[in-house]
Amino acid sequence: MIANPQPYITREQYLEGEKNSLVKHEYIQGEVYAMAGASDAHITISLNIASTLRNHLRGKGCRVYMADMKADIEVLDIYYYPDVIVTCDPRDKQFQYFKQYPKLIVEVLSPGTEGFDRGKKFEDYRQLETLEEYVLIAQDRISVECFRKNSEGLWVLYPYISEPEIYLGSLDFRCPMTDLYEDVEFQVIT
Template sequence: MIANKSQNYISPEEYLKLEELSPIKHEYIRGEVYAMAGATESHVTICVNLVKTLTDHVRGNGCNLYTGDMKARIDTASIYYYPDVMVSCDERDKAFKSLKKYPCLIIEVLSDGTEGFDRGDKFADYQELETLQEYVLISQKRQRVECFRRNAEGLWVLTSYTQGSEVYLASIDFRTSIDTIYQAVVFTTNDSEIEN
């Protein structure tokens, strides 16, 4: 989540040096650095469920799974984001230890504070990644998974999954029940905390 904007422009090289030493994560957008806020229990539980569910499948297919501590670098836009979950099957990404440039799948867990950004500018920025095949948004409020999939014409097509659905991720040829993604998630109607 973008929570706090810095006052001065810094170069991507300066950002990467500072980020190595920082006790908190920051995203970098065209010279501006933004501190990231913490996550809710639901957010963390969904991410843990995804990692647990995807790990063996992804590694068995020669791909690598990364959690919210790995940066996605968008060269064409001079941006570094920390996706909640990211998968790369591209050999070129093995050359980078603290960032990935060629993901095929990016997953973000939505919150009140980030939903508009995740659906809007962040999605537009991620579309600059030529290797990205799917962008997945997961709700914390109810069982709802939205998968934006790039088709053969380069257009992004939405497939929505709700309670009782089987979720399909074509980029890694993976299927799972939506219940597995939401296992142990408790939905609340009045959460006054600021979410990630």
């Protein structure tokens, strides 16, 4: 995210502005933040998980969105753009530009946003009453972290590093790690 020095704007002004904006912005309590572009690996991983989820959920009443659909955390006055968002809640059909009742949110980690995705953003997403899983996918190595809300309402970490597949309980979804990272070329740092 990049700070955008604008005066306070309302949720309605933000939503209207985003419809015609050439740059995506996230909205946090009246302030907007421009979003940076994504790397080849970031986009490839996002597409891989979104397409495998879409195939798995076809005909099950759930919708999978990638990159351009906002998550509305109304109680906090925040709109974020998750990399992938899945909703199975019929109430979300009424919203064309955002979703308020996601079951699953996926973020592909970038060097500039990893701390925010793990910290404040995850804290904010936990305010979504229907969210059952929050998934963080590394783009520089094979590593997936799934935070799953248990029956007591506590978030439990399920790390997938050396496992051959990941499991997302909220959607009864299994996916080989090789499918998530298909066509991703890791950059070697010398």
